[in-house]
Amino acid sequence: MKDLFQFIENLFTDVLFAPFHALRALELENWWAANIFSWIFMLIGMVAFVYWMLQLKEHHQNGEEDKSITSHSFL
Template identity: 45%
Template sequence: MRDFFYGIQDLFENVLFVPLEALRFTNSWWISNIINVIFIAIGFAAFFYWMKQMKKYDQEEKDDYQPII
């Protein structure tokens, strides 16, 4: 079981974080934070899509609710 978690650690440290290590030593603020800008854009797109779906659901909903007395 220990080897499994060390394998995950190795994957993240030696493979997935290599692009971030390259960006770490750049002198440009925009290049260093481009990943954050991309995540913020994805978050806004998902939020507006969700709001659009909620509006569509709200318009389709019929008031058939009858409380149990």
Template identity: 45%
Template sequence: MTWKGFFEGIESLADALLLTPLDAVREFELSNWWGANLMTWVFIGIFFVAFYYWMKQLAQF
């Protein structure tokens, strides 16, 4: 196995497996912009809840 084969394997993994959900979101955005952005807002909401919890825990110290 060469270094070129190693990095081509990483490329293949990223294209076939890791980026597939992002491709699905990209295609979904073309048909329903609001639905794709709703997913973004859900993740932003999760971040703010986690951030609030973290700050609350830090305030105890």
């Protein structure tokens, strides 16, 4: 059983986290390159937000939204 846990430890520290260790070393040289994942996730989030707002606007203009008071039982 101990070998199983050591395998899991080695898998994460030596294999799966290796790209992040490389980014940590890169951080001292170039801040922008070290934070590329953060910028990519922020870009994806902004695109998703704009898409969601456009969809809400389209449904609002088509009158598909149920704005009645009884639309939810708890109201």
